[in-house]
Structures are given as structure tokens and as C-alpha cells.
Amino acid sequence: MSSIKPQKTHKIIEQKIEFLVPGMELARDACTSDGKILASESTIISKALIKNLQNWDIDKVSIIAEITANPITDPNIQKFMNSYNQSVTTVQKTFEDIRQTQEVPIETFTNTADDIVENISATGNAIDQLYNLPQCDDYTFRHSVNVSAIAALIATWLKFPPESVSAIALAGLLHDVGKSQLPTEILNKSHRLAPKDYELYKTHTTLGYDLVSKIPNMAQSVLSGILDHHEREDGNGYPNKLTSEDIHPYAKIIAVADLFDESLTINCDTPGALSPYSSLDKLRQDIYSIDAKTCITFTENMMNFLSGNLVALTNGEQARVVFVNKDKPSNSIVQQSDGNVIDLSETADLCIHYIIR
Ligand SMILES: [Fe+2]
Numbered sequence: 533m534s535s536i537k538p539q540k541t542h543k544i545i546e547q548k549i550e551f552l553v554p555g556m557e558l559a560r561d562a563c564t565s566d567g568k569i570l571a572s573e574s575t576i577i578s579k580a581l582i583k584n585l586q587n588w589d590i591d592k593v594s595i596i597a598e599i600t601a602n603p604i605t606d607p608n609i610q611k612f613m614n615s616y617n618q619s620v621t622t623v624q625k626t627f628e629d630i631r632q633t634q635e636v637p638i639e640t641f642t643n644t645a646d647d648i649v650e651n652i653s654a655t656g657n658a659i660d661q662l663y664n665l666p667q668c669d670d671y672t673f674r675h676s677v678n679v680s681a682i683a684a685l686i687a688t689w690l691k692f693p694p695e696s697v698s699a700i701a702l703a704g705l706l707h708d709v710g711k712s713q714l715p716t717e718i719l720n721k722s723h724r725l726a727p728k729d730y731e732l733y734k735t736h737t738t739l740g741y742d743l744v745s746k747i748p749n750m751a752q753s754v755l756s757g758i759l760d761h762h763e764r765e766d767g768n769g770y771p772n773k774l775t776s777e778d779i780h781p782y783a784k785i786i787a788v789a790d791l792f793d794e795s796l797t798i799n800c801d802t803p804g805a806l807s808p809y810s811s812l813d814k815l816r817q818d819i820y821s822i823d824a825k826t827c828i829t830f831t832e833n834m835m836n837f838l839s840g841n842l843v844a845l846t847n848g849e850q851a852r853v854v855f856v857n858k859d860k861p862s863n864s865i866v867q868q869s870d871g872n873v874i875d876l877s878e879t880a881d882l883c884i885h886y887i888i889r
């Protein structure tokens with residue numbers, strides 16, 4: 533699992549000097565009008581080089597932009613999505629059974645978690661494709677599979693051993709199993725819950741813990757991952773208002789995966805309301821209430837998957853992400869089909885709205 537990397541292809545694009553960013557790579561020699569080479573092909577652009585190019589009144593240079601593999605034609609991504617949809621169907625059926633029986637068929641969940649880990653190991657670069665799917669009634673089930681997959685990825689990036697990655701994937705799959713005991717009206721509300729309903733909603737952590745703890749020999753770490761996933765570093769979480777050192781490491785990972793996925797998929801009435809770019813912005817704002825190391829590891833690795841996507845901007849226009857802004861991913865540098873490059877961090881009201889592909 534440790535080798536999960538996004539599949540990229542590289543494309544040469546013409547970039548105006550004012551949109552160069554240190555770290556970009558020159559695709560061809562940068563020359564003056566009389567042929568003097570200022571920097572050769574493959575040079576990594578520095579602030580000093582940008583200044584030098586400006587001094588020579590050079591208008592554009594060729595740079596290498598990373599383009600993510602096209603998910604429509606990539607057979608591995610098709611395979612990933614088929615396996616993902618199979619996991620969602622299994623979880624949906626199993627949650628419905630638990631509602632009737634109050635018994636958790638642990639073998640089904642363990643097998644599904646193993647499938648998710650195997651799938652993510654083979655094609656982790658497909659993770660951002662999960663957010664191009666239509667969402668609605670099956671939100672809870674998709675969310676469980678998404679959190680399991682993302683938590684497994686984070687655990688891998690944090691270099692947990694394989695057996696822990698599997699246990700974290702299982703805890704992620706089961707983290708909201710307590711919701712199977714709540715009225716569906718509460719779960720299907722896409723708007724804010726009334727205070728009374730919110731108190732009821734919060735019991736899903738202890739309900740889930742109680743359900744899973746009935747299973748003989750269930751690992752305490754998996755149980756803690758379920759019980760503690762809404763605890764927060766500053767003690768403002770639930771159900772036990774734990775603070776940082778008392779929150780189980782599995783729960784810290786699940787909390788990050790949960791927050792990321794929730795802000796992307798909860799609004800089933802307005803699909804695409806938050807892109808993975810904005811969700812990463814939001815996570816970075818929440819860094820004081822979630823585990824900082826987990827959050828930073830996740831956001832920095834995820835950014836590698838988000839370069840090259842075709843996106844819709846908030847003004848409705850389309851553009852390709854050519855350079856991800858690490859401080860605020862929704863304000864990355866994008867290029868439109870006419871070649872126009874926009875640094876969204878320098879535009880007042882414009883940012884990435886959602887991924888087209
Ligand atoms: Fe939850």
C-alpha cells in the first residue's frame with residue numbers, strides 16, 4: 533500500500549510569466565529574442581529565474597503540467613468503481629438487516645473492508661472519482677465505504693502496518709453503524725437538525741459501540757475507532773468530551789476521513805456543492821479540533837490527486853487545474869481551453885466549484 537501514487541501523464545503548456553510559480557518545471561529552453569538561453573529545459577523554476585525572465589521582457593515559457601489519468605478510459609479506474617459499487621450494495625443490504633435484527637454480521641463487514649483495502653491498494657488514484665457520483669438516498673452507505681477507503685489510505689500514508697490498515701478500514705466501515713438504530717427521517721434530512729433531533733443523532737456513536745461490542749473477541753481498537761470518531765482534540769466532541777491524548781489513534785484517522793467525506797456528500801439536494809478542493813480548505817480550517825499530523829498527512833497527499841482535473845469554476849466556466857495551491861486548494865492555478873491561465877488566489881470571488889472529470 534505504501535506505493536499509492538496518482539497516475540499522471542505530463543503535458544507541455546505555454547505559461548505566461550506572471551503565472552509562473554516556483555517549483556514548476558521548464559519543458560523547453562527559455563530564450564531571449566536573440567537566442568540567448570536563460571534557463572535550459574528541465575530547470576525547476578525559482579523566484580530568481582522568474583525575475584530574470586521578467587527583466588528580459590519574456591512573455592511566456594513552456595512548462596510541464598501534470599494531467600491525471602482519464603477515468604473514463606482507464607480500465608483500472610473502471611475496476612475500482614465496480615468494486616466500490618459492490619461494497620456500497622453490500623453495506624446497504626447489511627445495514628437494513630441490522631435495523632431488523634440488531635446483530636452485526638461481522639464476517640460480511642470484514643470481507644468488505646478487505647475488498648476496500650485491496651481495491652484502494654491497486655487503484656488509490658481513483659479516490660477523487662468517488663465525488664463525481666450522483667448522491668442521495670444511499671448517502672449513509674456510500675459514506676461508510678468512502679470513510680473506510682479514505683481512512684485506509686491515511687493509515688497507509690502514516691505508515692501503519694498492514695494489519696492495522698485492515699482494522700482501521702473495518703472501523704471506518706462500521707463507524708456509523710449505530711445510525712441503523714435511528715429513525716430514517718433524521719438520517720435523510722439534508723438540512724440542519726432541530727436540537728432535540730441532533731441530541732438523538734449524536735447517540736449513533738454509543739449505539740454503534742454497543743452493537744459491535746456484542747461480537748465475541750472484537751478488537752478494542754476497532755470499538756474505540758467507532759466510539760470516539762466524533763471526539764475532538766479540544767474536548768468539544770461527543771460522546772465523552774475526550775481530549776487529544778485520550779482519543780484513540782484509529783478514531784483520529786476516521787474523524788479526518790469522516791469530515792472530508794461528509795462535507796462533500798451530505799448535501800444530496802445540491803450535488804457538487806463542495807468540491808474536494810473546498811473540502812480540503814475546510815479541513816485545514818478545522819486543524820485545531822482534529823489531529824494535526826493526520827490532517828496534514830491527508831491534505832498533502834490528497835493534493836497530489838487533484839492536479840490535472842477538469843473543473844467548473846464558481847462563475848460556471850471550465851478550466852483545468854495545472855498547479856494545486858497548498859494553502860488553499862480551491863484557489864489553485866487553472867488554465868482554460870483558450871490557454872488563459874488564472875491564479876484563483878488573486879481573484880476575489882472566483883474559486884473551484886466542482887470536478888467535471
Ligand atoms: Fe458519525
Ligand SMILES: [Fe+2]
Pocket residue numbers: 675679707708790
Ligand atoms: Fe460519519
